[in-house]
Amino acid sequence: xxxxxxxxxxxxxxxxxxxxxxxxxxxxxxxxxxxxxxxxxxxxxxxxxxxx
Amino acid sequence: xxxxxxxxxxxxxxxxxxxxxxxxxxxxxxxxxxxxxxxxxxxxxxxxxxxxxxxxxxxxxxxxxxxxxxxxxxxxxxxxxxxxxxxxxxxxxxxxxxxxxxxxxxxxxxxxxxxxxxxxxxxxxxxxxxxxxxxxxxxxxxxxxxxxxxxxxxxxxxxxxxxxxxxxxxxxxxxxxxxxxxxxxxxxxxxxxxxxxxxxxxxxxxxxxxxxxxxxxxxxxxxxxxxxxxxxxxxxxxxxxxxxxxxxxxxxxxxxxxxxxxxxxxxxxxxxxxxxxxxxxxxxxxxxxxxxxxxxxxxxxxxxxxxxxxxxxxxxxxxxxxxxxxxxxxxxxxxxxxxxxxxxxxxxxxxxxxxxxxxxxxxxxxxxxxxxxxxxxxxxxxxxxxxxxxxxxxxxxxxxxxxxx
Numbered sequence: 001x002x003x004x005x006x007x008x009x010x011x012x013x014x015x016x017x018x019x020x021x022x023x024x025x026x027x028x029x030x031x032x033x034x035x036x037x038x039x040x041x042x043x044x045x046x047x048x049x050x051x052x
Numbered sequence: 053x054x055x056x057x058x059x060x061x062x063x064x065x066x067x068x069x070x071x072x073x074x075x076x077x078x079x080x081x082x083x084x085x086x087x088x089x090x091x092x093x094x095x096x097x098x099x100x101x102x103x104x105x106x107x108x109x110x111x112x113x114x115x116x117x118x119x120x121x122x123x124x125x126x127x128x129x130x131x132x133x134x135x136x137x138x139x140x141x142x143x144x145x146x147x148x149x150x151x152x153x154x155x156x157x158x159x160x161x162x163x164x165x166x167x168x169x170x171x172x173x174x175x176x177x178x179x180x181x182x183x184x185x186x187x188x189x190x191x192x193x194x195x196x197x198x199x200x201x202x203x204x205x206x207x208x209x210x211x212x213x214x215x216x217x218x219x220x221x222x223x224x225x226x227x228x229x230x231x232x233x234x235x236x237x238x239x240x241x242x243x244x245x246x247x248x249x250x251x252x253x254x255x256x257x258x259x260x261x262x263x264x265x266x267x268x269x270x271x272x273x274x275x276x277x278x279x280x281x282x283x284x285x286x287x288x289x290x291x292x293x294x295x296x297x298x299x300x301x302x303x304x305x306x307x308x309x310x311x312x313x314x315x316x317x318x319x320x321x322x323x324x325x326x327x328x329x330x331x332x333x334x335x336x337x338x339x340x341x342x343x344x345x346x347x348x349x350x351x352x353x354x355x356x357x358x359x360x361x362x363x364x365x366x367x368x369x370x371x372x373x374x375x376x377x378x379x380x381x382x383x384x385x386x387x388x389x390x391x392x393x394x395x396x397x398x399x400x401x402x403x404x405x406x407x408x409x410x411x412x413x414x415x416x417x418x419x420x421x422x423x424x425x426x427x428x429x430x431x432x433x434x435x436x437x438x439x440x441x442x443x444x445x446x447x448x449x450x451x452x453x454x455x456x457x
């Protein structure tokens with residue numbers, strides 16, 4: 001699955017790991033994250049992410 | 053103040069700001085601060101970071117005692133925040149460097165702050181190395197420690213880590229090394245800096261410590277961009293372990309009570325909460341927000357595993373200083389705390405619910421129901437405040453167990 005990287009701080013979203021702290025279970029593809037998903041490190045919006 | 057040779061041909065050429073008591077507009081720095089900048093003389097002469105703009109002349113005067121600034125070949129910008137890059141444009145003008153190095157994310161903040169036209173900037177990433185003669189410089193990106201652009205420079209031949217804001221402290225002093233300053237005060241300054249700046253990025257701190265171990269960086273000196281330099285293996289281990297402990301946020305067996313008050317009712321409750329903690333042997337500190345800046349309260353949190361907040365109800369909410377503190381504290385993302393709320397009211401009594409929600413919103417476990425009392429606390433209200441302190445104290449002692457600090 002495609003990884004995505006935060007263009008503001010460089011944090012990477014790996015769908016295999018998900019982001020359980022934000023309610024995204026392991027295996028959740030990036031495009032299925034809710035629209036109000038934010039970077040857990042710097043707070044950037046989902047639209048600030050780019051394919052890694 | 054003279055330049056200080058911290059290793060052979062490596063000089064401290066920064067500036068000491070005894071007059072700075074307001075740090076970046078959001079925290080106080082009662083001990084002043086220091087902007088550290090380092091010069092390495094080799095086949096290529098390299099300057100690491102600069103100082104806040106109003107100290108540019110001070111820095112240049114110091115620099116000229118060890119080098120003609122025009123002989124500086126490279127400027128490394130580990131972080132673009134203006135306390136370190138404020139004098140960059142002036143230094144570039146005077147030194148006319150052959151190259152300016154920063155991280156790839158540093159390009160963005162550099163372009164945001166400066167007119168870079170004609171600047172010979174080159175972005176580097178983790179793993180990139182440049183040779184400057186007898187030495188090499190390794191770059192390690194430390195994104196979000198504490199800005200996206202943040203980076204370390206490691207000089208393996210000198211076993212020297214120039215760490216930018218990480219491991220820094222706000223202290224102005226005549227000495228440059230941590231071992232020359234009283235340890236207890238240094239410890240407090242490290243905690244103050246960490247809890248007011250680095251805390252939200254604790255996961256990055258732990259990752260960076262793991263990366264340093266993985267890269268097997270051999271370090272016998274850590275030179276941050278604020279405050280004192282840690283020299284020798286023992287001092288390096290001390291500051292690395294201190295950072296690990298601060299980042300891990302294991303529970304500490306001490307409670308922080310902060311409050312604001314109008315007619316002393318909430319204040320009385322605060323002191324009875326303290327008595328309840330005392331009854332189960334849990335130390336505490338009471339901080340009245342009209343006497344303490346929010347950053348002082350945040351610093352105290354470094355030593356406290358529980359946060360007990362008090363405010364009277366004012367216009368159906370909480371008093372502004374309490375709201376300011378909670379906003380500040382939440383942004384700094386403390387982890388692994390217990391929380392509780394108390395406050396007095398006249399007729400509607402919303403404050404404790406608001407406080408409770410703020411603390412729970414920071415992920416705190418809330419072992420006790422909020423305590424509120426109308427008008428002035430009577431005996432049952434004071435007993436309820438005492439019971440709240442006792443309950444939080446018992447929960448904290450249990451949580452700490454053998455693991456407590």
